[in-house]
Amino acid sequence: MKPKIALIAVVAPGNIIGYENEMPWHLPRDLLYFRRKTSGHPVIMGRKTFESLKCKALSNRKNIVVTRNLEYTAPGCEVVHSFKEAFDISGNTNRIFVIGGGQLYTTAISLADEIYLTKIENKNKSRTGELFELFRGDTFFPEINKLEWEIVHQGRPYIATRRIQCPDQKKHIVFYFRHIKYIRISKKENTEKRPT
Numbered sequence: 001m002k003p004k005i006a007l008i009a010v011v012a013p014g015n016i017i018g019y020e021n022e023m024p025w026h027l028p029r030d031l032l033y034f035r036r037k038t039s040g041h042p043v044i045m046g047r048k049t050f051e052s053l054k055c056k057a058l059s060n061r062k063n064i065v066v067t068r069n070l071e072y073t074a075p076g077c078e079v080v081h082s083f084k085e086a087f088d089i090s091g092n093t094n095r096i097f098v099i100g101g102g103q104l105y106t107t108a109i110s111l112a113d114e115i116y117l118t119k120i121e122n123k124n125k126s127r128t129g130e131l132f133e134l135f136r137g138d139t140f141f142p143e144i145n146k147l148e149w150e151i152v153h154q155g156r157p158y159i160a161t162r163r164i165q166c167p168d169q170k171k172h173i174v175f176y177f178r179h180i181k182y183i184r185i186s187k188k189e190n191t192e193k194r195p196t
């Protein structure tokens with residue numbers, strides 16, 4: 001049976017996923033969720049995401065780094081030069097996770113069967129603007145087309161805070177995040193090759 005291709009990402013309002021090659025938040029509970037979901041499965045990441053992990057391979061997972069640089073090496077990882085190659089070496093598995101970043105998600109979304117999205121939000125929608133100020137972004141998750149994707153699970157919101165320095169005081173901004181699972185309901189014609 002073909003392995004499922006799953007994207008897994010944390011997304012803030014505006015589809016922000018990163019800033020200056022880092023994630024603009026620290027969510028320990030979500031890191032545990034990420035580890036639980038991806039453990040034992042191959043993970044495919046772009047070269048920049050690998051470097052954002054301080055060039056450390058994730059344990060208990062086959063790490064596959066995609067780059068066009070034929071000389072690139074990544075300790076503890078398999079280095080490949082195309083998506084097809086990444087799928088080809090994934091091995092015997094029921095699910096392959098694409099773990100970022102923006103370039104990889106954008107290429108892989110048309111091939112994917114599932115999206116595990118951790119969505120950062122404000123409980124009160126009218127205060128979402130506050131999060132735009134809190135999380136600046138230069139890297140983004142692609143649009144999830146509602147005609148192609150359906151939400152099959154929506155977890156409860158978890159509370160998180162971030163401390164910001166104001167001129168005369170320290171202030172905590174409260175926000176929420178929740179785990180959402182999408183599955184594909186229809187597929188546009190795509191030209192990329194998926195694993196056979």
Ligand SMILES: NC(=O)c1ccc[n+]([C@@H]2O[C@H](COP(=O)([O-])OP(=O)(O)OC[C@H]3O[C@@H](n4cnc5c(N)ncnc54)[C@H](OP(=O)(O)O)[C@@H]3O)[C@@H](O)[C@H]2O)c1
Pocket residue numbers: 008009010011016017018019020021022023045046047048049050052066067068069072080081082083099100101102103104105107139
């Ligand atoms: N919020 C989240 O869940 C999440 C998850 C992961 C990462 N991030 C964030 O995302 C940002 C990094 O994302 P990014 O879009 O800048 O970079 P990226 O997707 O991680 O990596 C881009 C690099 O991957 C290689 N690449 C991409 N497509 C390729 C292809 N088709 N064939 C061969 N190589 C290919 C190229 O490497 P070469 O330049 O070496 O050729 C390219 O420069 C960081 O801020 C990181 O913190 C966020």
